Amino acid sequence: MEEIKNYIESGILEMYVAGALSEKENREVYQMMLQHPEILQEVLEIESAVVKLTASVAPTDQITSFSTIRERLIDGGNNSKVISINKPKYNWVTYTGWAASIVLAGGLLWTLSLNKTLENDIKVAETQQELLETQIEKSKNSLTEAHTLISVLRDDNITQVPLAGQGNFASTYAKVYWDKTKQLIFLDAQGLPEPPEGKVYQVWSLTLAPLTPTSLGTIDSFTTDENKIFEIENANESEAFGITLEPAGGSETPTMEQLYTLGVVES
Incomplete structure (x- = not known):
């Protein structure tokens, strides 16, 4: 379980959600989600946090679905807003452009874990x-x-x-x-x-x-x-x-x- 905890805290799941990984790295994360439900749960939480965060900093009529949010994040650009935080939940790695502003912001307000044996x-x-x-x-x-x-x-x-x-x-x-x-x-x-x-x-x-x-x-x-x-x-x-x-x-x-x-x- 310590290995899974370290994997979750490494920041790779945030990069997976952001679409910042290589094809090989995406496949590796995909296999980890299949093998470890707690990793799937963590990715779900990160996805939900990004949706909530983006909805809180932008007009609701501009962001109406998860797919729209993903496209906006990927498009990014120099117009992305930078939001600073004091206590991030994860050991974030340095992203470029929009990834540093959106994925690092917020912090999750809930923690759900799958502990079924x-x-x-x-x-x-x-x-x-x-x-x-x-x-x-x-x-x-x-x-x-x-x-x-x-x-x-x-x-x-x-x-x-x-x-x-x-x-x-x-x-x-x-x-x-x-x-x-x-x-x-x-x-x-x-x-x-x-x-x-x-x-x-x-x-x-x-x-x-x-x-x-x-x-x-x-x-x-x-x-x-x-x-x-x-x-x-x-x-x-x-x-x-x-x-x-x-x-x-x-x-x-x-x-x-x-x-x-x-x-x-x-x-």
């Missing part, structure tokens, strides 16, 4: 399997739906992705059953609590190189759905899935302080 992951997976089987047996839905759920559970070609609880929500969990052929996922969200009034869960598909979150939509029927199993279209080449709690109607980018579960697709 392999044993806990297996336990969560077994619990989810038992829950899904129980839900199928008790299902009051149509026979067609029951047969669909059973086929998903038994199909060896279905990719199963456990989503572990994060940070203050470590006790939560979920599981994705991904049918790549039909471009569908079945989300078993039994391990999530009822959302507060005015809030909804939002499901995200993530690619890791570069790190890009894509919304799969909000779960508006979570409270009324008895089985807590949701069929969601997913035509993305997903490398990870996450669930956040967002204001009703959803958000353009994930609210990292409200990241409930996260799981990487095994390659």
Whole structure:
């Protein structure tokens, strides 16, 4: 773990987010994210911090999406604003132009870590399997739906992705059953609590190189759905899935302080 901590504090993840690494270095960071969920979590936090920071120093009508922010950062130039800070979280390295002003600014206001051991992951997976089987047996839905759920559970070609609880929500969990052929996922969200009034869960598909979150939509029927199993279209080449709690109607980018579960697709 000390090696991972040193890697995180080296500043390479900030440079990855900024797009300042070589192609070889980008591949190395990508592999580290696949192998170590805590590194993926750190990159997510850095991405979110850059979005928040940029939104706080520029008019909202000029920056409306993560992709726009990335383009502005990459374009940079002599007009980039320099923002000084007193206590950066990371051992920053010296960037050129805009990188020194934007990526170094701000500092993260939250720290989320993924500390699930392999044993806990297996336990969560077994619990989810038992829950899904129980839900199928008790299902009051149509026979067609029951047969669909059973086929998903038994199909060896279905990719199963456990989503572990994060940070203050470590006790939560979920599981994705991904049918790549039909471009569908079945989300078993039994391990999530009822959302507060005015809030909804939002499901995200993530690619890791570069790190890009894509919304799969909000779960508006979570409270009324008895089985807590949701069929969601997913035509993305997903490398990870996450669930956040967002204001009703959803958000353009994930609210990292409200990241409930996260799981990487095994390659």
